[in-house]
Amino acid sequence: MPTVNSGSRLPCGDRELDLSHAHVMGILNVTPDSFSDGGRYLRLDQALRHVQQMLEEGATLIDVGGESTRPGADPVSASQELDRVLPVVEAISQRFDTIISVDTSTPQVMCESASAGAGMINDVRALQRDGALMAAAQTGLPVCLMHMQGEPQHMQQTPQYASVIDEVSAFLIERVTACVQAGIPANRLLLDPGFGFGKTLEHNLQLFAGIESLRPAGIHLLVGVSRKSMIGQLLGRSVDQRLAGGLALAALAVRSGARIIRAHDIAQTLDVVRMTEAVMSAS
Numbered sequence: 001m002p003t004v005n006s007g008s009r010l011p012c013g014d015r016e017l018d019l020s021h022a023h024v025m026g027i028l029n030v031t032p033d034s035f036s037d038g039g040r041y042l043r044l045d046q047a048l049r050h051v052q053q054m055l056e057e058g059a060t061l062i063d064v065g066g067e068s069t070r071p072g073a074d075p076v077s078a079s080q081e082l083d084r085v086l087p088v089v090e091a092i093s094q095r096f097d098t099i100i101s102v103d104t105s106t107p108q109v110m111c112e113s114a115s116a117g118a119g120m121i122n123d124v125r126a127l128q129r130d131g132a133l134m135a136a137a138q139t140g141l142p143v144c145l146m147h148m149q150g151e152p153q154h155m156q157q158t159p160q161y162a163s164v165i166d167e168v169s170a171f172l173i174e175r176v177t178a179c180v181q182a183g184i185p186a187n188r189l190l191l192d193p194g195f196g197f198g199k200t201l202e203h204n205l206q207l208f209a210g211i212e213s214l215r216p217a218g219i220h221l222l223v224g225v226s227r228k229s230m231i232g233q234l235l236g237r238s239v240d241q242r243l244a245g246g247l248a249l250a251a252l253a254v255r256s257g258a259r260i261i262r263a264h265d266i267a268q269t270l271d272v273v274r275m276t277e278a279v280m281s282a283s
């Protein structure tokens with residue numbers, strides 16, 4: 001596999017992402033259960049306000065997701081997902097200067113979001129759905145390939161690995177190969193170990209410790225740990241008390257070379273990214 005140029009600028013639609021340093025990706029949920037039961041416009045307005053705040057706090061990208069991947073969550077239809085995601089992508093694209101990442105596994109959502117101004121595809125199923133490879137290739141956008149064992153409905157029931165690091169690594173390599181064959185070059189890819197997706201606490205910790213070995217062809221890493229249950233399990237903290245645990249992991253991820261940190265708490269995460277990189281530049 002040829003190596004990805006590590007000082008590179010990643011074209012994201014009509015914008016560019018400078019991957020010579022780390023960025024914070026802000027999480028925007030547009031699943032109905034993440035909003036009070038207002039009308040459509042109220043919800044759109046609330047979403048846009050959240051986007052504005054995350055951008056003011058220094059987020060470089062906004063990850064828009066219309067499918068809940070919580071353990072046990074029900075699947076959504078393509079048309080439901082489109083209804084949720086597209087108006088938000090359109091509105092963000094019209095109003096803000098940012099890179100919109102669309103968190104989807106659905107080919108139609110990839111294509112229509114790209115036309116509406118999205119700059120990246122974030123697929124927790126690593127383009128394994130029928131038609132996803134072709135759809136993503138057609139958009140010309142960069143893609144984040146994430147590892148997940150099983151499907152959200154059952155993934156946390158009995159996660160099992162002989163070696164979590166070897167299996168995640170082999171999976172990501174296989175998906176990179178599939179992407180390259182489908183016409184998505186390696187320099188348009190990001191990789192993500194998928195913390196919490198079909199993994200026990202022990203698996204998550206082992207994976208985190210070996211994160212540096214997960215970069216075939218020098219492909220850059222995206223890491224999402226913000227508020228996740230691995231922090232809750234280790235520290236005995238509820239979702240709203242996981243900030244410090246998540247920031248510790250963000251620092252370690254950046255130190256290990258991660259270039260995008262997916263997070264809820266933008267200002268705090270960006271401080272951690274900047275401090276970590278300042279120390280790294282001094283060595």
Ligand code: 8Y4
Binds near residue numbers: 070144229
């Ligand atoms: C509280 C809030 C507790 C949210 C847990 C969560 C990732 C991702 C998700 C990730 C990439 C989540 C869509 C799960 N996690 N995409 N998506 N990487 N690339 N849980 O780690 O945030 S959703």
